[in-house]
Amino acid sequence: MKKQRLIPPASSKVNLADYDPDYTGDYDKQTARDEVRQMQERLQVLQEMLYAQGKHALLIVLQAMDAGGKDSTIKKVFEGINPQGVFVTSFKVPTDEELGHDFLWRIHRSVPRKGHIGIFNRSHYEDVLVTRVNKLVSKQECVRRYQHINAFERLLTDTGTHILKFYLHISKDEQKERFQDRLDRPDKHWKFSIGDLEVRKDWDCYMEAYADALSECNTDYAPWHIVPANRKWYRDVVITRAIVETMEGMGLAYPEPEKDLDKVKIKD
Amino acid sequence: MKKQRLIPPASSKVNLADYDPDYTGDYDKQTARDEVRQMQERLQVLQEMLYAQGKHALLIVLQAMDAGGKDSTIKKVFEGINPQGVFVTSFKVPTDEELGHDFLWRIHRSVPRKGHIGIFNRSHYEDVLVTRVNKLVSKQECVRRYQHINAFERLLTDTGTHILKFYLHISKDEQKERFQDRLDRPDKHWKFSIGDLEVRKDWDCYMEAYADALSECNTDYAPWHIVPANRKWYRDVVITRAIVETMEGMGLAYPEPEKDLDKVKIKD
Numbered sequence: 214m215k216k217q218r219l220i221p222p223a224s225s226k227v228n229l230a231d232y233d234p235d236y237t238g239d240y241d242k243q244t245a246r247d248e249v250r251q252m253q254e255r256l257q258v259l260q261e262m263l264y265a266q267g268k269h270a271l272l273i274v275l276q277a278m279d280a281g282g283k284d285s286t287i288k289k290v291f292e293g294i295n296p297q298g299v300f301v302t303s304f305k306v307p308t309d310e311e312l313g314h315d316f317l318w319r320i321h322r323s324v325p326r327k328g329h330i331g332i333f334n335r336s337h338y339e340d341v342l343v344t345r346v347n348k349l350v351s352k353q354e355c356v357r358r359y360q361h362i363n364a365f366e367r368l369l370t371d372t373g374t375h376i377l378k379f380y381l382h383i384s385k386d387e388q389k390e391r392f393q394d395r396l397d398r399p400d401k402h403w404k405f406s407i408g409d410l411e412v413r414k415d416w417d418c419y420m421e422a423y424a425d426a427l428s429e430c431n432t433d434y435a436p437w438h439i440v441p442a443n444r445k446w447y448r449d450v451v452i453t454r455a456i457v458e459t460m461e462g463m464g465l466a467y468p469e470p471e472k473d474l475d476k477v478k479i480k481d
Numbered sequence: 482m483k484k485q486r487l488i489p490p491a492s493s494k495v496n497l498a499d500y501d502p503d504y505t506g507d508y509d510k511q512t513a514r515d516e517v518r519q520m521q522e523r524l525q526v527l528q529e530m531l532y533a534q535g536k537h538a539l540l541i542v543l544q545a546m547d548a549g550g551k552d553s554t555i556k557k558v559f560e561g562i563n564p565q566g567v568f569v570t571s572f573k574v575p576t577d578e579e580l581g582h583d584f585l586w587r588i589h590r591s592v593p594r595k596g597h598i599g600i601f602n603r604s605h606y607e608d609v610l611v612t613r614v615n616k617l618v619s620k621q622e623c624v625r626r627y628q629h630i631n632a633f634e635r636l637l638t639d640t641g642t643h644i645l646k647f648y649l650h651i652s653k654d655e656q657k658e659r660f661q662d663r664l665d666r667p668d669k670h671w672k673f674s675i676g677d678l679e680v681r682k683d684w685d686c687y688m689e690a691y692a693d694a695l696s697e698c699n700t701d702y703a704p705w706h707i708v709p710a711n712r713k714w715y716r717d718v719v720i721t722r723a724i725v726e727t728m729e730g731m732g733l734a735y736p737e738p739e740k741d742l743d744k745v746k747i748k749d
Contacts (some may be wrong), residue, residue: 265671288563295556297602301565334565389747396745402738403533407745470670477664477675479657 219451220436227427227439229420234384236441245450252453253293259457260330262465264298267328269463270374273456274336277381278419279409280391282442283334286381289449290456291332300325303334316340316358317365327373337362338378341426346418355422359429366435375459376435379452380427381442385416487719488704495695495707497688502652504709513718520721521561527725528598530733532566535596537731538642541724542601544610545649546687547677548659550710551602554649557717558724559600568593571602584608584626585633595641605630606646609694614686623690627697634703643727644703647720648695649710653684 217236221227237245263269275283287301302323311319317337325331341358344350350358366376383391392413395405412419431437438455442448485504489495505513531537543551555569570591579587585605593599609626612618618626634644651659660681663673680687699705706723710716 284565287565291564292561294564296559296562296564296567296600297552297555297569297571299564300568303565332564385749389749392747396742396747399738400735402742403736405738405742407739407742410745410747413747467668468671470667470673471675474664474670474673474675477673477678479660479664479678479681481653481657 217441219438219440219455221427221431221439223431223433223436225428227424227431229382229424229427229439232382232439232441234382234387234441234443237444237447240447240450242444242446245446249289249446249449249453252450252457253290255457256453256460257293257295259460259465260294260298262467263330263460263463264295264328265467266465267468268373269465270325270327271330271456271460272325272333272369272374272376273330274333274338274376274378275381276336276338276342276379276423277442278383278388278416279412280388280395280404281381281383282445282448283381284404285445286379286448286452287332287334289445290453294330298328299330299332301332301334304336304339315361317361321365324369324374337365338426338430342419342422345422346415355425356429359426362430363432363435366430366432370434375463377455377459378430378435378437379440379455380423380437381440381448383442385413387443388413388416485709487706487708487723489695489699489707491699491701491704493696495692495699497650497692497695497707500650500707500709502650502655502709502711505712505715508715508718510712510714513714517557517714517717517721520718520725521558523725524721524728525561525563527728527733528562528566530735531598531728531731532563532596533735534733535736536641537733538593538595539598539724539728540593540601540637540642540644541598542604542606542644542646543649544604544606544647544691545710546651546656546684547680548656548663548672549649549651550713550716551649552672553713554647554716554720555600555602557713558721562598566596567598567600569600569602572604572607585629589633592637592642605633606694606698610687610690613690614683623693624697627694630698631700631703634698634700638702643731645706645723645727646698646703647706647708647723648691649708649716651710653681655711656681656684 216238217233263271275286277283291299307319320337323331341355345355370376392405392409395401427437427439440448440451484506485501531539543554545551559567572587575587588605591599609623613623638644660673660677663669695705695707708716708719
């Protein structure tokens with residue numbers, strides 16, 4: 214298989230047609246699953262050090278079309294992680310209070326503190342995606358928002374937060390199959406809403422909006438990963454690896470003990 | 482082994498000397514571990530239904546002396562749980578803003594929303610424990626606080642939140658061993674603070690304050706569980722079982738599908 218980029222080259226225009234959602238590199242399902250399990254053990258150790266050290270935060274942003282696999286990524290990648298220190302925020306339609314502020318206000322309130330991992334299930338990128346497709350904001354306003362987003366992510370990374378952004382790239386056919394599965398399985402009905410089919414009609418507009426966001430907000434300090442996501446096992450191994458590698462690069466360590474800890478005696 | 486109560490009888494005075502922290506019932510280590518693993522699979526299904534249904538919330542309160550096992554309970558019991566829908570709040574020394582409000586203000590802000598599980602690592606009970614031992618509040622004020630706590634927990638349970646409170650009961654000798662382990666192991670140094678030894682000196686005062694809180698705030702709607710916690714594997718099986726049984730009793734189910742979902746066809 215011809216090797217496919219995960220992170221688009223900086224300051225180039227992304228064309229999503231160049232990214233095959235079926236791509237699986239050199240992996241087969243079993244190898245991918247085994248590797249995820251191994252890496253999860255390492256992830257547990259890294260998370261404990263991140264928490265103990267309290268110097269860095271990690272922010273993981275997940276974006277995808279409906280049924281793109283955001284929920285199942287969280288479940289599969291963070292299986293076995295200690296829930297103390299991991300916080301998932303699912304951004305829904307903004308409330309009145311949220312709409313009364315700038316679009317980054319509710320996002321900023323939810324960023325992880327040092328020592329923690331924050332996972333955004335949808336994010337500030339909705340404000341240049343769904344709002345744009347539904348013509349709630351102009352193309353011009355979107356351009357301003359890309360700049361606000363880049364400045365905001367710069368603020369976070371300058372102050373100890375590492376950012377990993379994943380776009381889970383599925384094909385329109387794959388979405389259809391997954392919707393059908395939700396219609397067929399009673400235990401999955403709750404994940405389906407008839408409104409999802411309305412959104413599906415705008416598929417091409419969404420792809421265009423995604424391509425722009427992935428191009429304009431792909432910085433060296435907060436790069437986008439375009440994750441081939443038709444095969445869930447490949448998606449999981451790619452994301453788990455990116456997280457582990459990022460954390461390995463943080464220089465994590467257990468903090469220095471208090472002074473004279475070696476002289477402490479517990480008397481009774 | 483003589484059977485030991487888990488939940489003290491209502492409106493009776495708890496005497497912690499009656500509760501053996503070494504108690505393990507009919508369990509051995511392997512049986513307990515196996516049972517926890519089995520119940521965790523059930524817990525995953527129950528959590529998904531809780532989340533999908535969005536009718537109930539579950540609040541788990543963990544209290545214990547230092548090294549009593551609060552952190553490790555969270556890690557062990559919630560291994561494999563989907564972090565989306567589980568929120569751990571660790572209450573530390575209150576901030577100025579928190580101190581500017583009544584003692585339940587910061588607690589109320591952190592209770593789980595419907596569909597979620599909230600875990601309190603320490604809680605509002607610190608306000609009748611550490612504050613009392615350190616004489617920041619009078620015995621009389623504590624009595625008022627028990628009433629405030631009972632009314633607050635009544636509010637929560639009346640409005641869809643199920644409350645499980647666990648006191649992890651360890652012996653003073655067990656604490657010594659665990660402290661020594663933290664002193665001996667470099668990867669555990671960060672969990673030890675020299676101040677912990679000061680707190681240890683007040684052990685008897687804490688036991689008295691705990692006995693009062695466990696007696697005065699042991700209601701039928703929000704009962705205390707006194708968990709024998711010297712053996713971690715027994716502690717884990719007791720807590721996991723209480724959580725699973727509580728959730729089994731909630732009448733959880735996947736929500737009804739949208740109307741006419743069976744007629745939906747995905748066209749392209």
